Every structure is written in structure tokens, then in C-alpha cells.
Amino acid sequence: xxxxxxxxxxxxxxxxxxxxxxxxxxxxxxxxxxxxxxxxxxxxxxxxxxxxxxxxxxxxxxxxxxxxxxxxxxxxxxxxxxxxxxxxxxxxxxxxxxxxxxxxxxxxxxxxxxxxxxxxxxxxxxxxxxxxxxxxxxxxxxxxxxxxxxxxxxxxxxxx
Amino acid sequence: xxxxxxxxxxxxxxxxxxxxxxxxxxxxxxxxxxxxxxxxxxxxxxxxxxxxxxxxxxxxxxxxxxxxxxxxxxxxxxxxxxxxxxxxxxxxxxxxxxxxxxxxxxxxxxxxxxxxxxxxxxxxxxxxxxxxxxxxxxxxxxxxxxxxxxxxxxxxxxxxxxxxxxxxxxxxxxxxxxxxxxxxxxxxxxxxxxxxxxxxxxxxxxxxxxxxxxxxxxxxxxxxxxxxxxxxxxxxxxxxxxxxxxxxxxxxxxxxxxxxxxxxxxxxxxxxxxxxxxxxxxxxxxxxxxxxxxxxxxxxxxxxxxxxxxxxxxxxxxxxxxxxxxxxxxxxxxxxxxxxxxxxxxxxxxxxxxxxxxxxxxxxxxxxxxxxxxxxxxxxxxxxxxxxxxxxxxxxxxxxxxxxxxxxxxxxxxxxxxxxxxx
Numbered sequence: 023x024x025x026x027x028x029x030x031x032x033x034x035x036x037x038x039x040x041x042x043x044x045x046x047x048x049x050x051x052x053x054x055x056x057x058x059x060x061x062x063x064x065x066x067x068x069x070x071x072x073x074x075x076x077x078x079x080x081x082x083x084x085x086x087x088x089x090x091x092x093x094x095x096x097x098x099x100x101x102x103x104x105x106x107x108x109x110x111x112x113x114x115x116x117x118x119x120x121x122x123x124x125x126x127x128x129x130x131x132x133x134x135x136x137x138x139x140x141x142x143x144x145x146x147x148x149x150x151x152x153x154x155x156x157x158x159x160x161x162x163x164x165x166x167x168x169x170x171x172x173x174x175x176x177x178x179x180x181x182x
Numbered sequence: 183x184x185x186x187x188x189x190x191x192x193x194x195x196x197x198x199x200x201x202x203x204x205x206x207x208x209x210x211x212x213x214x215x216x217x218x219x220x221x222x223x224x225x226x227x228x229x230x231x232x233x234x235x236x237x238x239x240x241x242x243x244x245x246x247x248x249x250x251x252x253x254x255x256x257x258x259x260x261x262x263x264x265x266x267x268x269x270x271x272x273x274x275x276x277x278x279x280x281x282x283x284x285x286x287x288x289x290x291x292x293x294x295x296x297x298x299x300x301x302x303x304x305x306x307x308x309x310x311x312x313x314x315x316x317x318x319x320x321x322x323x324x325x326x327x328x329x330x331x332x333x334x335x336x337x338x339x340x341x342x343x344x345x346x347x348x349x350x351x352x353x354x355x356x357x358x359x360x361x362x363x364x365x366x367x368x369x370x371x372x373x374x375x376x377x378x379x380x381x382x383x384x385x386x387x388x389x390x391x392x393x394x395x396x397x398x399x400x401x402x403x404x405x406x407x408x409x410x411x412x413x414x415x416x417x418x419x420x421x422x423x424x425x426x427x428x429x430x431x432x433x434x435x436x437x438x439x440x441x442x443x444x445x446x447x448x449x450x451x452x453x454x455x456x457x458x459x460x461x462x463x464x465x466x467x468x469x470x471x472x473x474x475x476x477x478x479x480x481x482x483x484x485x486x487x488x489x490x491x492x493x494x495x496x497x498x499x500x501x502x503x504x505x506x507x508x509x510x511x512x513x514x515x516x517x518x519x520x521x522x523x524x525x526x527x528x529x530x531x532x533x534x535x536x537x538x539x540x541x542x543x544x545x546x547x548x549x550x551x552x553x554x555x556x557x558x559x560x561x562x563x564x565x566x567x568x569x570x571x572x573x574x575x576x577x578x579x580x581x582x583x584x585x586x587x588x589x590x591x592x593x594x595x596x597x598x599x600x601x602x603x604x605x
Binding site: 049 | 204206224225229252263326341379411464568
């Protein structure tokens with residue numbers, strides 16, 4: 023999986039900025055995408071491209087259980103969020119709904135990767151290759167159940 | 183095993199579970215509302231296209247539905263969602279649907295205990311992050327997204343990782359001017375908004391024994407703001423009496439073993455607590471009220487699952503009785519049953535005489551939905567649970583989170599005010 027990074031050097035990017043509460047009544051995925059990240063970066067929907075990744079600090083997706091959050095990002099074209107850590111419901115929603123990959127990275131990778139860098143994410147080898155900077159980083163391996171749900175393509179396709 | 187582990191072991195038919203174990207638990211109760219409900223309906227539509235049979239739920243008698251976020255219907259889109267939700271419950275034979283305008287209704291995390299929808303020892307999942315609230319009853323209560331709720335509706339079970347438990351031992355009694363909200367803000371300030379991420383937060387000690395059920399609910403409600411998977415309190419006689427008053431006596435309560443394990447124990451002396459606010463833009467950004475008293479406010483908001491229970495309204499009335507508010511103030515009781523009790527106890531008249539606008543039960547402006555959202559640069563003091571940018575309206579509005587006593591005192595002065603400093 024290859025894409026470019028949109029970097030937010032920020033911890034605790036919460037669901038209220040990923041998709042503000044006023045849009046919770048909307049369930050049209052394409053319409054939700056037009057409001058993705060509106061609370062933090064109103065120009066997000068203009069700059070995001072299909073296949074891009076978001077890079078952020080710790081506790082990404084904290085706050086509400088709204089599945090609108092991974093839906094809005096995924097339908098904007100985001101394939102993976104790389105962060106120092108994730109809030110639990112966002113993480114579950116991303117994986118169980120097969121919207122995008124939540125990838126935990128370490129401080130070194132977080133600091134080293136710049137906005138716009140082109141990355142190749144290889145979950146089988148649990149590594150991230152920075153094609154722009156010609157560097158490799160480790161990612162935190164998925165737990166057994168998460169790995170299986172991702173491989174199956176979401177919770178409904180997963181056979182326990 | 184502690185109470186969380188024991189409930190999850192029982193629900194997964196295991197003798198013993200340990201933190202980090204992944205288990206499929208049988209769910210006892212599941213809740214959806216006017217935001218997660220239409221979200222689940224969308225998932226059902228997707229599944230149907232993929233050939234999954236979505237014609238029957240696993241057990242409609244274990245499903246209940248609240249209308250709370252955008253009700254009374256805020257606009258046409260919200261009205262359509264309410265119609266969708268009503269068609270859904272009719273189609274699937276879900277009888278426990280609390281509809282606005284038809285008697286009892288209110289915020290889901292209030293109905294869960296007010297209507298004894300959930301019982302001690304049960305596994306309860308809801309399509310809302312503050313589902314943690316209901317752990318006050320001694321249930322495992324945890325929030326999930328639409329896909330997970332859809333999975334539960336069709337299969338009656340869900341995967342969970344057994345969480346480690348952080349134990350918060352509260353000693354003694356809170357002073358008169360301090361509420362559970364101050365205590366939980368202090369705790370979140372200490373451990374941070376990810377301080378309990380993926381973990382259980384359990385409360386106990388003499389401070390909890392002393393606390394009313396309504397006050398305990400504030401603690402478990404706000405565990406979500408520390409990132410917790412669930413908040414929980416071992417059920418005592420107060421809980422048994424509370425549920426008995428609501429006709430619920432048939433359940434199998436669970437308590438932890440004497441040698442239960444806790445990942446970490448924190449101890450707080452209730453008598454040392456002071457009124458606290460969480461400043462914009464995070465529940466962990468706490469400060470003593472007396473150190474923030476120079477802030478000029480535009481609005482006071484008393485509402486939500488966190489801060490519009492009967493005890494909260496009583497606390498507000500103690501302050502507002504015989505006084506007038508100086509800034510726009512709204513009070514929205516969390517459920518019709520609470521509204522009625524507030525009316526019978528004379529609280530509503532106190533509020534109206536003080537100049538307050540009293541509204542219907544709704545999540546309303548707490549989540550920036552409607553009923554008093556904030557304009558650019560407006561500053562609000564609120565009994566709600568979150569103050570992220572844009573939470574209650576414009577992204578450049580500001581929310582200070584505080585106890586009902588502090589919010590009421592601040593409504594009277596127009597500045598953040600410690601209730602002790604009111605003339």
C-alpha cells in the first residue's frame with residue numbers, strides 16, 4: 023500500500039474535529055467525507071487524495087463512538103492512519119468496519135516522517151518504507167484478533 | 183477476579199479470564215439511538231447487498247432504543263432519521279422504544295437506569311461512547327460503533343479484550359460545595375484523557391458508599407473521557423433499592439473476589455476536594471475554580487447524561503433559589519421522569535423564576551446538535567462531559583466543564599464562580 027502523508031503534529035485528535043457533531047445526523051458516506059477533519063483543517067477535503075495516509079500523535083480518535091469518523095476519513099480516500107496510539111472505539115470501528123488501517127508507530131517514525139512523504143506500508147512484514155527519505159520504520163504488530171479481522175476484511179467476514 | 187473480569191468470564195462461559203484475553207461475550211442488552219440507529223440501518227443495507235441475512239435479530243427483547251441526540255427533531259434530516267428508527271423497531275419487533283412526545287423518553291444513559299433497562303452483572307453494549315455510565319449498576323457497560331452494534335444485533339455476541347482494571351479508592355465524604363463531577367475532573371486531570379485507555383476504571387471505598395446513585399453515575403459517565411473501556415462500581419444496597427423502586431429485583435449481581443487483581447490503585451481523600459473546572463479544549467485541562475474566576479461567560483448549560491439527573495437539578499436549585507441568572511442559562515432535564523420529579527419538587531418554578539429557559543430532554547447542545555449551540559467566540563460553562571474544539575457549536579467557541587453547583591453559581595455571577603463565594 024503506497025500513499026502520501028498528511029501530517030498533523032498533534033495529540034488527542036478527537037472525533038469532534040474529525041467529524042463535528044452537527045453532521046451526526048448524516049449517514050450518506052460521500053457527504054460525510056466532505057466534512058472530514060473540518061474542526062481541525064477546513065481545507066482537508068481539498069487537499070486529500072485517494073490513497074493518502076494521516077500521521078498524528080497519541081490517542082487519535084478519542085471521544086465519541088461515532089463510526090462517522092473512520093467513514094468520513096475512508097471515503098475521503100484515507101487508507102491508513104499512522105499514530106503514536108489510538109482511542110479504543112475509533113480503533114475498533116476502523117478495523118471491524120474495514121474502513122482503514124490504524125497503524126501504531128513509534129516516536130522516531132513520528133518525528134522523522136514529514137508532511138507529503140511517500141510511504142509504502144507493508145503489514146505482512148510489519149514495516150513502513152519512506153520512499154521519499156529512503157528509510158525504514160517498524161510498526162507495532164497487530165494483535166492476533168485484529169490481524170485476523172483485517173485479513174478477513176472486517177468483522178462480518180471474520181470466522182471466530 | 184475483579185467484578186469486570188467476573189462478568190466477562192460468566193458471559194463467555196469461562197471459569198477464569200485475565201487481562202489481555204480476547205473473548206467472545208454473550209450480550210445481555212444492547213442499545214441504539216437516533217444517531218447510532220440510522221448508522222446501524224446503513225450497515226444492514228450494506229450487509230444485505232453482500233448477501234448477509236438481516237431479516238431477523240438475535241433477540242429483539244434484549245434490544246432497546248432511545249431518541250435523544252436530535253430530538254425533538256431538530257430539522258428535516260433529523261426527522262427522517264426518527265421515522266427510519268421507528269420503521270426499524272417496528273420491522274424487527276423491538277418493543278422498548280422510548281419515543282419523544284409519547285410519555286417517558288430521554289437520554290439513553292439516563293433511561294438505562296431510570297427504566298432499569300440494564301441490571302447488575304449484565305454485559306451491556308450501546309451505540310454511544312458514554313454507555314460506560316451504566317456501570318454504576320454493577321454491569322459491564324461499554325460503547326461500540328455501528329458495525330459492532332449491527333454484529334451484536336444479528337449474533338448476540340461481540341469480541342472484547344479483557345481490560346486491566348484501575349481501582350480508584352475514594353475515602354470519606356465530599357464537602358457540601360463539591361460534587362462527583364469535581365472529583366472525576368480531578369481524576370482525569372491527574373491521569374489524562376488516555377490515562378485509562380483500553381482499561382476499566384472501578385470506583386470504591388467509603389466515599390462511594392456515601393454517594394447517591396446519581397452522583398456515582400457522574401463518575402462512571404466520565405470514565406469515557408479518560409479513554410476507559412468501562413467504568414464500574416460494585417453494586418450495594420443503594421443500587422438494590424434503586425432498582426427495586428423501578429420494579430427490578432430478579433438479577434444475579436456480581437462482586438469481585440477478596441484477592442482480585444488491579445493493575446493500579448489510586449486513592450483520593452474526598453474531604454480534600456475542591457470545585458474544579460476543565461478549561462477548553464480538553465477534559466484533562468483542569469484548574470481549581472477559584473484560580474479561573476476572571477473568565478467572563480456568555481452562557482450556562484445544564485443538561486446531558488452527565489449533568490441533568492435529579493440530584494444535579496436539586497443542586498442547581500439550591501443555588502438559584504431566590505436568585506436571578508446574569509447570563510443565558512438553559513436547563514434540560516435528562517428524562518421526562520426527572521422533569522416530572524423536578525416539577526413536583528418545585529425545582530422548575532425556581533429555575534423559571536431565576537430567568538432560566540427550561541427545555542425538553544435531549545443531548546441537545548452538549549454534542550453541538552441543537553437547542554442552544556454556541557456561536558463563534560461564545561464562552562459557556564456546562565455540566566456536560568466534553569469540551570473539544572467545536573464540541574458545543576462553533577469551532578472557535580469555548581466550553582468550561584464543571585459541576586452543577588459551579589455552573590449554577592457562575593450563571594448567577596456571569597463569571598466562573600466557586601459556590602462558596604456566592605453572596
